[in-house]
Amino acid sequence: MNPVLPLAALGLVDAGFSGFRAYAGHDARIRKQRAVVRAALRGLSVGTVLLLAPALTAGAVLLFAGDPDRAYGTLADGGTGFLAPLGVYALAVGLSLASYAALPYRASTLAMVLGLGPLCLVRPLVVAVACAGALAAGGGWTSLLVGAVAGAAVLCVEPYVHRRWYAFPA
Template sequence: MTPALPLAALGVVDAAFSGFRAYAGRDARIRKHRANLRAALRGLAVGTVLLLAPALTAVVLLLTAADPHRAYAALTAGGLGYLLPLALYATAVLLSLAAYFLLPFRASTLAMVVGLGPLTLLRPLAIAAACLGALLAGGWASLLIGTVAGAAVLSVEPLVHRHWYRPGRAAPDGVAAEH
C-alpha cells in the first residue's frame, strides 16, 4: 500500500479546516455559511499548492537515488510511519466533530471545549510525532519529506490569515475585520 493518497487526503482536509480556522471568530453575523465555505476553500487552495512541495521533494529524492526501488521502499515505509500518528490524531478529531454535531447543545459545547480546542493546539505535536514515525520507519529521506509536508500544512492557516483576514483589513465582503 502506498501511503501517498491517504496522506494527501489528510493534507487537503487539514488545509480546508485551516482556512476555516483562519476566518473563525472574525465575523459576528449569525448566518455565515458562505463565508465559512469561502474560508475553507481558500485554505484548500493554499494547502493544495503547498502540498506540492513534499511531492516534489519525494520525486527529486527518487530520481536522484542510486537504487530507486530501495529508495521507494524506504519512502513507503516512512510514509506509513508518518501516517500512523496522523491517523490516530484524525480519528480523535473526527470523534470530537461527531460529538459536536450529534450531541445536544451543552454536550456539543463540551465536546468543542474538551476535544476540538485542545486537539487544534496539539496539531504541531501530532506532526512532530509523524516526523518521528517517518524517521524510525523509513530513515532520513522520509524525515525530510515529512518535515516539508509538516511545514506545508502548518503554514496554511497563517498564510490564509495574513492574506485575507489580517486585523484591521476589511474583509472581502465589506465587513470590517476585528482588531
C-alpha cells in the first residue's frame, strides 16, 4: 500500500482545522461562517506550502539513494508505520466531531470538552508516536527524517496562521 495520498489528505485536513483553531475565540460575532471558512482556507494554504518540505525531503532521499527502488520501499514501509497512529487519532477526532454534530446541545458540548479538547492537546504526542511508528515499521532513519519533517510541518501551521492573521485584534 502506498501511504502518500492518505498521509497528504490527513495533513491537509489537519491544516484546515489548524487554521480554524488559530482563529477560534478571536471573534465575538454570532454569524461568522465566512470568517471560519476564511480561517480554514488560510490554514489549508499554509499547510499546503509547509507540506512541500516532507515531499522534498523524501524526493532528496530517493534522489541520493544508491538503490532508489529499495529506498522507495523503505519509505513506503515507514509511511505505513507513520500512518497507523495518525489514522487512529483521525478516527477519534472524527467520532468526536460526529458526536458534536449529531447530539443535542448539552451532549454535543460535553463531546467537545471531553473529546476534541484533549485530542488537540495530544497532537504533538501523536506525531511523536507516528515518527516512532515509521521507525518501528522498518522505515529506518530516512523514514524517521521524513516523518519528523512532516510532523514539524503540520505542527507549525496553527502558530504561523495565528501570528500572521490573528495575533492582534482586528
